[in-house]
Amino acid sequence: SQTIHQWPATLVQPVGSPLSLECTVEGTSNPNLYWYRQAAGRGLQLLFYSVGIGQISSEVPQNLSASRPQDRQFILSSKKLLLSDSGFYLCAWSETGNSPLHFGNGTRLTVT
Amino acid sequence: SQQGEEDPQALSIQEGENATMNCSYKTSINNLQWYRQNSGRGLVHLILIRSNEREKHSGRLRVTLDTSKKSSSLLITASRAADTASYFCATDRVGQAGTALIFGKGTTLSVSS
Numbered sequence: 001s002q003t004i005h006q007w008p009a010t011l012v013q014p015v016g017s018p019l020s021l022e023c024t025v026e027g028t029s030n031p032n033l034y035w036y037r038q039a040a041g042r043g044l045q046l047l048f049y050s051v052g053i054g055q056i057s058s059e060v061p062q063n064l065s066a067s068r069p070q071d072r073q074f075i076l077s078s079k080k081l082l083l084s085d086s087g088f089y090l091c092a093w094s095e096t097g098n099s100p101l102h103f104g105n106g107t108r109l110t111v112t
Numbered sequence: 113s114q115q116g117e118e119d120p121q122a123l124s125i126q127e128g129e130n131a132t133m134n135c136s137y138k139t140s141i142n143n144l145q146w147y148r149q150n151s152g153r154g155l156v157h158l159i160l161i162r163s164n165e166r167e168k169h170s171g172r173l174r175v176t177l178d179t180s181k182k183s184s185s186l187l188i189t190a191s192r193a194a195d196t197a198s199y200f201c202a203t204d205r206v207g208q209a210g211t212a213l214i215f216g217k218g219t220t221l222s223v224s225s
Contacts, residue, residue, distance in 0.1 A: 006154075032210065032211075034212065034213075036215070042217060043200065043215050043216055043217035043218050044155075044200070044215040046212055046213075046214060046215075049209070049210065049212045051209065051210040055209065055210075056209075057207060057208075057209035057210065057212070059212075088152075090154055090155070092154075092155075094213075096211070097204060097206070097210050097211020097212060098142055098143055098204050098211055100145060100157035100160055101145075101147075101155070101157060101202075101213055102157070103154030103155045103156070104154050105153060105154050106152075106153065106154050108152075
């Protein structure tokens with residue numbers, strides 16, 4: 001069966017520090033991969049999605065970036081965090097763009 | 113940008129009552145999906161309804177879709193305390209780089225015993 005791993009579960013980082021969040025999927029090949037962010041009490045904001053290795057679509061360019069170095073690995077990065085980057089980051093995968101999404105357990109990021 | 117908008121934002125009911133949540137969207141879709149999120153967790157897929165379907169059932173869940181009104185509703189019958197969660201609708205958006213799901217802001221459901 002397919003599983004998705006996302007880590008760390010919580011992270012507290014100072015303003016201006018770098019960020020790296022990792023997500024891996026097991027049990028499937030060539031999945032669509034997604035990064036969403038959820039502010040407190042708000043809906044999900046699509047940040048990046050990828051339909052294949054090296055193919056990244058950016059919805060919110062700002063100071064975040066994403067990479068897909070391997071088929072089932074999706075990384076969210078920032079060179080310098082802002083206070084506004086605080087939130088709940090969710091990685092998800094799907095078989096196709098119209099298929100149901102399978103979410104990881106999320107990373108709670110607090111930028112201080 | 114947000115495609116779907118849920119209504120109401122919050123809903124409080126007693127166990128055994130039915131809960132109805134609505135979703136409106138702006139552009140044409142291939143399908144609409146509903147998800148559930150327990151506090152502090154990832155979202156869990158509940159049900160998918162295609163644009164050529166009008167109604168779909170799954171256990172105590174009933175989803176309707178009216179493409180002419182660009183709206184959908186999720187009905188949870190005989191609610192339980194364990195149904196307490198946030199519920200989101202999501203619609204597909206086709207872009208140059210592929211298709212992605214866009215979520216609404218959600219409805220927070222509280223079921224008290």
